[in-house]
Amino acid sequence: MTYAITGTGAVASIGAAPEEIFRSLCDGRSGLAPLRAFDRGRFNAQQLFEIDDRPAEGVDEPGRATRFLIEAVAQAAEEAGLGEDLAGIPVLVGTGLRELRSLELWWRDGVPFDADGLHFEAALRHRFGAVDTHTFAGACSASLYALALGWDLLELGEAETVIVAGCDVVTESMFGQADRVQFDPPPAVRPFDTARQGTILGEGAAAVVLTRNPVAGRPVHGRLRSVAVNCDAHHQTAPEPGGVTAAVHQAHQRAGLTPADIDLVVLHGTGTPLNDRTEALVTAEVFAGSRPALTGIKSLTGHTSGSAGLLGLITALSALRSGVVPPIAGLYDPLPEGADLHLVTGRPLTAPLRTAQVNSFGFGGVNAVAIVGGAA
Numbered sequence: 001m002t003y004a005i006t007g008t009g010a011v012a013s014i015g016a017a018p019e020e021i022f023r024s025l026c027d028g029r030s031g032l033a034p035l036r037a038f039d040r041g042r043f044n045a046q047q048l049f050e051i052d053d054r055p056a057e058g059v060d061e062p063g064r065a066t067r068f069l070i071e072a073v074a075q076a077a078e079e080a081g082l083g084e085d086l087a088g089i090p091v092l093v094g095t096g097l098r099e100l101r102s103l104e105l106w107w108r109d110g111v112p113f114d115a116d117g118l119h120f121e122a123a124l125r126h127r128f129g130a131v132d133t134h135t136f137a138g139a140c141s142a143s144l145y146a147l148a149l150g151w152d153l154l155e156l157g158e159a160e161t162v163i164v165a166g167c168d169v170v171t172e173s174m175f176g177q178a179d180r181v182q183f184d185p186p187p188a189v190r191p192f193d194t195a196r197q198g199t200i201l202g203e204g205a206a207a208v209v210l211t212r213n214p215v216a217g218r219p220v221h222g223r224l225r226s227v228a229v230n231c232d233a234h235h236q237t238a239p240e241p242g243g244v245t246a247a248v249h250q251a252h253q254r255a256g257l258t259p260a261d262i263d264l265v266v267l268h269g270t271g272t273p274l275n276d277r278t279e280a281l282v283t284a285e286v287f288a289g290s291r292p293a294l295t296g297i298k299s300l301t302g303h304t305s306g307s308a309g310l311l312g313l314i315t316a317l318s319a320l321r322s323g324v325v326p327p328i329a330g331l332y333d334p335l336p337e338g339a340d341l342h343l344v345t346g347r348p349l350t351a352p353l354r355t356a357q358v359n360s361f362g363f364g365g366v367n368a369v370a371i372v373g374g375a376a
Contacts, residue, residue: 002223002373003154007082007163007209008314009075011068012301013049013202017075021301021311022318025326026348030300031202032188038172045178045185048170049202049302062102062113066123068205069093069167072307073128076163080209081218086128090159092150093120093135094142094166095306101171120167137306140268141229141362142166143206144309144370148227150210160212166307167205175201189299190330191269192276192338199270202302206310220375222317225355226254227370239278239361247367248286248357255371257355260290262371264319264356266312269296269328270303279359280337291342292357293349295319299329309360313370316356320374325349 013031015021143166186197228250232243
């Protein structure tokens with residue numbers, strides 16, 4: 001069984017809609033910029049992939065994660081022809097930190113903030129009349145975890161259509177933790193490169209509409225063929241090759257595919273030493289004998305946490321539709337474990353593409369892998 005993807009929506013530091021984001025990825029346009037809302041004197045690192053929507057530099061405001069989520073859902077719902085009333089449609093949201101930044105501003109600066117705003121349900125109900133809403137806090141793999149639950153609702157016949165979304169903004173506390181761990185702040189995110197120094201956080205939101213029976217005449221972006229999720233519980237932050245490998249194999253089996261059927265892989269590609277090495281080892285093992293094109297987006301968007309998986313999936317859909325694979329920016333010298341992999345670098349790759357795999361690995365060993373195919 002496959003499910004049609006009839007609507008997409010996204011915002012990130014490199015664009016305010018899926019088409020603009022994909023163009024930026026193909027053109028190598030980065031969203032990395034000096035800190036806008038945090039006091040630069042408090043931190044070693046001075047850069048973030050922030051969405052530039054604040055009223056002035058050095059001024060922050062509450063509710064930004066909610067605002068980006070609403071925008072992504074609105075884009076996807078409009079494209080799918082759902083209108084403004086989502087009362088009968090489940091909305092599943094994956095996130096890492098919800099509205100923690102708003103809570104920080106309330107606690108430290110006294111910015112007015114109601115506890116109900118920490119979740120997204122009230123805003124979704126107010127904007128779209130959505131009453132069946134669920135938020136899942138699952139860090140880096142949160143949006144693909146939500147995608148798996150959306151698949152289950154369709155598979156069990158509990159819904160005809162679902163909206164799956166993910167969102168996160170950078171909080172000062174999370175940025176501070178990353179700043180203390182990375183004593184020498186990375187100047188850039190360089191996935192799968194021998195000179196990689198670590199990741200840099202980013203902001204973003206993404207949403208897709210899944211349906212069992214697309215309306216005749218409405219566009220279909222692609223079809224979701226499978227989603228696999230496991231939790232190896234190996235370590236709080238360190239990935240475990242066995243758990244990652246199992247998730248990839250499970251995704252292939254559920255889709256009825258072999259590794260040779262995969263034309264494109266959108267890597268998790270955080271630019272951190274251990275994550276990239278593990279993902280390279282697993283990818284080389286799984287795809288031994290076949291060479292799908294490999295790309296990643298975090299060098300231009302930053303690590304957008306809760307929205308990262310869906311941003312990767314929307315990128316995969318754009319690549320399948322256009323036959324163009326954006327390159328991995330900042331990758332000049334592939335790490336030894338990835339030397340024999342088909343990493344797309346330098347310029348976009350033009351190639352016939354039928355099926356794509358999207359990787360998303362989170363804290364605590366929550367591994368999520370999605371397989372999408374073209375609209376046909």
